[in-house]
Structure formats: structure tokens, C-alpha cells
Amino acid sequence: MTARAVFGAIDRLPSGRFRVRYTAPDGTRHKVPGTFGTRQEAEAVRVRVHAEVLGNNPVIAKPSAITVGQYLADYLDHARATLRPRTLDLYRRTADSWILCPVGTTTPVDISTVTVQALTPGFVRTWYVALLDGTRVAALDQSGTSRRGPHPARAWAVSHGFDVAPTGKLPTDVLDAWTAAGSPAPTMPTTAGEYPGRTAAAGAYRLLRTVLMQAMRDGLITANPVHVKGAGTAPHPERRPLTxxxxxxxxxxxxxxxxxxxxxxxxxxxxxxxxxxxxxxxxxxxxxxxxxxxxxxxxxxxxxxxxxxxxxxxxxxxxxxxxxxxxxxxxxxxxxxxxxxxxxxxxxxxxxxxxxxxxxxxxxxxxxxxxxxxxxxxxxxxxxxxxxxxxxxxxxxxxxxxxxxxxxx
Missing domain, CATH: 1.10.443.10 (Intergrase catalytic core)
Incomplete structure (x- = not known):
């Protein structure tokens, strides 16, 4: 079944998802990369593509199938020339943990497989909400090795005042202290701001926004869809100054x-x-x-x-x-x-x-x-x-x- 519009078309696929097609000014026919979960999302993309065609945006004439995951990997490869080694390492670990794999527990969201041009603000919000779960969905890589979620000792350490990084290997003394405490599992927060994964979520959000800003400079997209209000900051307990x-x-x-x-x-x-x-x-x-x-x-x-x-x-x-x-x-x-x-x-x-x-x-x-x-x-x-x-x-x-x-x- 096809819903015709003044510009382009929205098709519902057998999978239940929606696809957007359109005809460029030169008469060539194109499909917008990726599919969409709702007709409303597909309609928003159709309207955006129409606006770009009216604005004579050359990017629309040649849609790119590059995904967020592929573009992010290229970005990090090129960043070696400009970023400090520790910053680059942090970006790679953040990408591997929160962007290049599914996140969320109830409905897993994988933003890495979405094409850069098909990424919408609505999808970014969906990804960010899933990210706030603070738990990666177990996924098998090509070698069959499971990707594990954050170690429960990290949340425990943060809540008990230990100085630990949001990602990376935990110090031995922290693991020993967590074991001595009975290896407690992290408790769910009473409010979103209390969850220790909020810091990691903010870091992942900032990285995604930075990468998509580069995609804009490269002419791949005309607007950055990553703009969730307040997502780039994480609340922290007030630091009492030392006397x-x-x-x-x-x-x-x-x-x-x-x-x-x-x-x-x-x-x-x-x-x-x-x-x-x-x-x-x-x-x-x-x-x-x-x-x-x-x-x-x-x-x-x-x-x-x-x-x-x-x-x-x-x-x-x-x-x-x-x-x-x-x-x-x-x-x-x-x-x-x-x-x-x-x-x-x-x-x-x-x-x-x-x-x-x-x-x-x-x-x-x-x-x-x-x-x-x-x-x-x-x-x-x-x-x-x-x-x-x-x-x-x-x-x-x-x-x-x-x-x-x-x-x-």
C-alpha cells in the first residue's frame, strides 16, 4: 500500500516499517536511506527532503548509504592526527560501549546501523532514552564473544566516593573493596539524575553530536539531528571545597x-x-x-x-x-x-x-x-x-x- 503525497511517496513495507521515495529534479528516482518505525517519522523525513530539493541541496541528488557506525569509525581514524592519545582512547571506548552497539533493556536501540542522512531528531531522542538505562544489550560479535554491560562494581564505587573513570578497566583496589562489600548489584535510582550511568550517557551524546557536526561540515547532512536539551550534561553532587x-x-x-x-x-x-x-x-x-x-x-x-x-x-x-x-x-x-x-x-x-x-x-x-x-x-x-x-x-x-x-x- 502506497500513500501518495505532493512530493515523494511513503511505502509501508512487509516488516511494518516505512520507506520514503522521491524523484530528484533531474528525473532520477531515489530511496531515502534507511527505514522508519512510524509513518510520522517517515513523513517528517519526506518533508525535510522536499525542503532540501527546493533549496537545491546537491546532497539530496546523491543520497549516501553510509551509516552512523561507519562514519564514526572514519571520524576516529582521522582524529588520530589532532586528538590527544588519551582523548582518542576515551572516544573509542565511549563509541564501543554506547554508540556502536545496541543500548536499552526493554526495546534495544541500535543507532549505529542507521544511515547518517536518515537520522532524525526523534530517533536520536529514542536512542538517548534507551542510553539512560545505563545497560548495554548483550550482543555477539563475529568471534562469538559476548559484549558485557558495565561492571556492577563501577556504579557501586561511584556511589561510595571512589575516584573511577566512567569507562575502562577498574583498579584492583576498587574491585577488592567491592568484593569485600559482598559484590552488591547496583540499585535502580529514584530519579534519572541519580543514576551513575548518566555521566557515560552525556559523554556518548556529546561524542555523537561532535561527529554529526563534522558530517555537516563534510556536506553529508545540512542540519545536525542531535539536539536533545540538557543531554550533554550530567548532574553531579555538589563539591564541598576543602578548608x-x-x-x-x-x-x-x-x-x-x-x-x-x-x-x-x-x-x-x-x-x-x-x-x-x-x-x-x-x-x-x-x-x-x-x-x-x-x-x-x-x-x-x-x-x-x-x-x-x-x-x-x-x-x-x-x-x-x-x-x-x-x-x-x-x-x-x-x-x-x-x-x-x-x-x-x-x-x-x-x-x-x-x-x-x-x-x-x-x-x-x-x-x-x-x-x-x-x-x-x-x-x-x-x-x-x-x-x-x-x-x-x-x-x-x-x-x-x-x-x-x-x-x-
Whole structure:
């Protein structure tokens, strides 16, 4: 059965889905790539195609059958030349987990098989709602290996204040803690915003929107269908800032070789990757400055490497309060090699301090001061002043000479 319209035609297929056909200005006949679940969706596409034909859009004259999955794979291949390795790795893992496979539990949705030109705002909304389930549908790849959903330990870890990435391999200490807690399954949220998968959903949405923006620049489509209001952001619990006294207590609860890292991060605003990439020569005790020229780069499966800071402005020299200089000098004497390029902070075996190691020591220290919500990134937002408790902390360790309050520097 065929429903005729002023422009084009909508056919209902034996499968129950709908197809859109039309005739281009040059007399050639075309089918819009893909099929549609409802007549309303097909009608919306027919109207859009008609508008493009009236606008003399050359893309409509030669429809493309490239799917979202194919275009996304090409996008990531080309992005190797411009994206940082860690960003590219995050994009690949996000794509594999949430875009290139079916999502949803009640009615699985697979956006990867839809052609780029046939993708509609309505279908994107359907995909996003399924994505908020936070659970991938088990699917078999060509080798017969099952694609599993998110590990239940990840949701448990996030809800208990552990510092874990939304995707990727879970640290051993997190898995051990989850096992010790009885391997609990994640509980369903009372509201959508409480579900820990919301962060992963927002990341997948932003990636899809970025890829479709490139499709627009390539002339493959004329409008980006990915525009669900608020989908690119995820609600997070309010971060309570650390007081100077809490910074002191946190540093005091750390293993000795990481105590100075807390102080540098808190009083300089360095990101964790920047702080743990510092070398001996980056610290100038006479000038009370630290120079940031690189950051730690961790890509799963690859050795730890070093790259430029997050932005061009990230290359900078930061002033430090002279109050902490004796602590830093003591750290250099006790825990840093004598070579100018020696890492300022290392593990007990002299290796770079990776994210999983940082998370482990931070977790134990923050529990000791009853602030289970703290992560290393909190220290970037710590107050930039020194209070009496901090000076007392230094004095208790024998650094009672030459301490200068930065307010009086």
C-alpha cells in the first residue's frame, strides 16, 4: 500500500516499517536511506527532503548509504592526527560501549546501523532514552564473544566516593573493596539524575553530536539531528571545597612520599597529571615557583608517557607560598633523585604515579579525615591562603624557620 503525497511517496513495507521515495529534479528516482518505525517519522523525513530539493541541496541528488557506525569509525581514524592519545582512547571506548552497539533493556536501540542522512531528531531522542538505562544489550560479535554491560562494581564505587573513570578497566583496589562489600548489584535510582550511568550517557551524546557536526561540515547532512536539551550534561553532587585545615589533615594522612604532592596541588592549582609529571628542575625553591611544561598521559594498554598540558595556556610558571618550601625541600632530599630530570613524585619502586595508585592513596587519606567525597581534582579548587593550622602542621615537623605567611610576602 502506497500513500501518495505532493512530493515523494511513503511505502509501508512487509516488516511494518516505512520507506520514503522521491524523484530528484533531474528525473532520477531515489530511496531515502534507511527505514522508519512510524509513518510520522517517515513523513517528517519526506518533508525535510522536499525542503532540501527546493533549496537545491546537491546532497539530496546523491543520497549516501553510509551509516552512523561507519562514519564514526572514519571520524576516529582521522582524529588520530589532532586528538590527544588519551582523548582518542576515551572516544573509542565511549563509541564501543554506547554508540556502536545496541543500548536499552526493554526495546534495544541500535543507532549505529542507521544511515547518517536518515537520522532524525526523534530517533536520536529514542536512542538517548534507551542510553539512560545505563545497560548495554548483550550482543555477539563475529568471534562469538559476548559484549558485557558495565561492571556492577563501577556504579557501586561511584556511589561510595571512589575516584573511577566512567569507562575502562577498574583498579584492583576498587574491585577488592567491592568484593569485600559482598559484590552488591547496583540499585535502580529514584530519579534519572541519580543514576551513575548518566555521566557515560552525556559523554556518548556529546561524542555523537561532535561527529554529526563534522558530517555537516563534510556536506553529508545540512542540519545536525542531535539536539536533545540538557543531554550533554550530567548532574553531579555538589563539591564541598576543602578548608585550609582539611588540606593540612589530608596531607598529614598521606604516605610521606605523597604528602608534598597534596601541598603543591592545593596551593598551586595544578591538575593531578601535571603535579605527578613534575621533575626536580621544575621546582625553583629560591624563586618559590613551579613550572608546568608537561602532563602524565595514561592510555590503557600503553606505557605511561608524557605530553603537553591540556591547553597552550597550560604551560605556565606558578608562584608557591614560601610557607611550604621547607616541606618541598625535605621531599626532594628524601624522595627525589638527584638528576634534574628525575620525577619529583614516584612510587616506592621509582615508577610514575598512575591514576590508580593516586586514587588508592587518596581514598585511604580522605577516609581518615572523614571526607569520602574528595578526589585529587578537588585540590585544584582548594583555598589559596595559609591559615594557622597549616603553619602549625609545618612547625610540628620541625620546619619552624623561615616560614613566611604568603599574605605578607
Amino acid at each position: 585550609a585545615g582539611q588540606v593540612v589533615a589530608l596531607a598529614d594522612a598521606m604516605p610521606d612520599r605523597y604528602r608534598a604532592a597534596v601541598l603543591i596541588a592545593a596551593w598551586s592549582g595544578l591538575r593531578p597529571g601535571e603535579a605527578f609529571a613534575l621533575r626536580r628542575d621544575d621546582l625553583d625553591l629560591s624563586a618559590a615557583t613551579v613550572t608546568v611544561s608537561r602532563t602524565l598521559v595514561e592510555v590503557p594498554g600503553d606505557p605511561v608517557a608524557y605530553g603537553p598540558p591540556k591547553s597552550a595556556a597550560g604551560r605556565r610558571t606558578v608562584n608557591l607560598p614560601r610557607s611550604i618550601l621547607p616541606v618541598l625541600a625535605d621531599h626532594l632530599d628524601q624522595h627525589t633523585g638527584t638528576d634534574p630530570d628525575a620525577l619529583m613524585f614516584t612510587t616506592g619502586h621509582g615508577n610514575p604515579v598512575t591514576a590508580s595508585t593516586r586514587s588508592g592513596v587518596m581514598r585511604r587519606a580522605r577516609l581518615a579525615i572523614d571526607r569520602p567525597d574528595i578526589a585529587w581534582h578537588h585540590l585544584c579548587q582548594a583555598p589559596g591562603f595559609v591559615e594557622a593550622p597549616f603553619l602549625g602542621f609545618l612547625s610540628s615537623r620541625g620546619f619552624n624557620r623561615g616560614l613566611v605567611d604568603p599574605f605578607r610576602m
